[in-house]
Amino acid sequence: MQILDGKKLSISIKDELKIVVSEMILKPKMVIFVVGEDERSKAYIKSKIKFGQDIGALVEVKNFPVEISGSDLINEIKKANADESVDGIILQMPVPDTIDSKKVIDSILPHKDVDGLTSTNTVLLYDGKPFVVPATARGVVSLLRHYGEDPEGKHVVVLGRSKLAGKAIAQAMLANNATVTICHSKTKDLQKIISLADIVVSATGVTGLLENMITKDQIIVDVGISVGEKGLVGDISEEVKKLAKAYTPVPKGVGPMTVASLFQNLYECSVKRMGL
């Protein structure tokens, strides 16, 4: 039983990025657009600021009141699009329901879309020719590869179909020539489908999944993060995951890989914009 240590790999990535960024005259810069206040967002933003500082990148947080209109927000994003010093733009989710997040995200220049969530980048990923892979999906693929588990030819069963996690992971796996099954709340006979998986990726936010379903030849990637009685927990209990061949713990699994992958995206967007 092997632990897929996302924390450890994220530190290696951080060290690599630190070196390449130190050689850049113009440091990569990310701007995070935040609307209103959300406790969980605060923790994510804090970890992005910290990672950015550690590698010598610039992270600017722009806060806006909940009352801001979508069109005003889009105008602010257009300023960042036009700003030559900005390499990456993020709209921190969630935003208030009054704002059409899809429209706002699509106002981000695809070349600065480090979250990979604009329509342009979604279609490129869907077409198997990604320009920017959403950070969680990139992190999951990197972690598997690092531990010698290339997804090509493997059967990957993904639980959950959110755009940010489940669907993006499914598309990234398909682009890497995995056979992919997407399961969700309407799936029947989950146990049988799981029994055929080489890799199970759970991205539901529902806890207590997959009990009595895991076998010792499987690899479990736990993307879920919920707040349990004893702190952060994944979709699958650590006891259940221990029955597998390998698994990502929560915390210190996919979470830190997501942040590290986001900054890999930022670095690459910055380099590509320079035309290097």
Place this chain on the structure above:
Amino acid sequence: MQILDGKKLSISIKDELKIVVSEMILKPKMVIFVVGEDERSKAYIKSKIKFGQDIGALVEVKNFPVEISGSDLINEIKKANADESVDGIILQMPVPDTIDSKKVIDSILPHKDVDGLTSTNTVLLYDGKPFVVPATARGVVSLLRHYGEDPEGKHVVVLGRSKLAGKAIAQAMLANNATVTICHSKTKDLQKIISLADIVVSATGVTGLLENMITKDQIIVDVGISVGEKGLVGDISEEVKKLAKAYTPVPKGVGPMTVASLFQNLYECSVKRMGL
């Protein structure tokens, strides 16, 4: 053993469309852009012209020489975008390699994109909120529903991942709450995966598939069309398909449903543009 008769259902759809179109003062109009000459395209275009005539819609074919540049083609499409009398625009594939088909397709107004292949409509389908479903995918879902086999909650295994067929069908099935597995040339252990399928959709263009894999509880949808010694054949031989609970024949299965669904898309685009 039931035959999912796409020809028969396509005629019902044709009859329904004929009635609603007869009540329209401005008839729906589709323009097909064709670059160069392709024998297989000719047959498809002919069947579109015929269906259009039968329901009273207008189908105009615009032929261009193989030498036309992508930007000239886009200019022609922009004219059709601006033409109030045009409800649907199609770029007939294949086009010469000198033309960036993605760029040309993305120049079609999403509201006139009756093939559902623009980036805007691809993302809407991907997000589970389709505006136009690509005709083959729509045809497959309609045919299954017509025979009482709603995909919701069923395990649909799709073979092939082309944008026009396999991927579009997978997304349409997912939008209809099916559990979806996407298989392709890199898939290992296809037999085991097929054994768990409620519905198998083959869209590979490779013949002779699935021998000894089909069971009597399964539904087989054959999207493949190849030219065999005795005329058109599907991916799966009719003998193999007969072992299933139900199947689409080739010809008279998915083919006619694709044409009928395209004109349903045209009619709906026309009605939506009128703001009715």
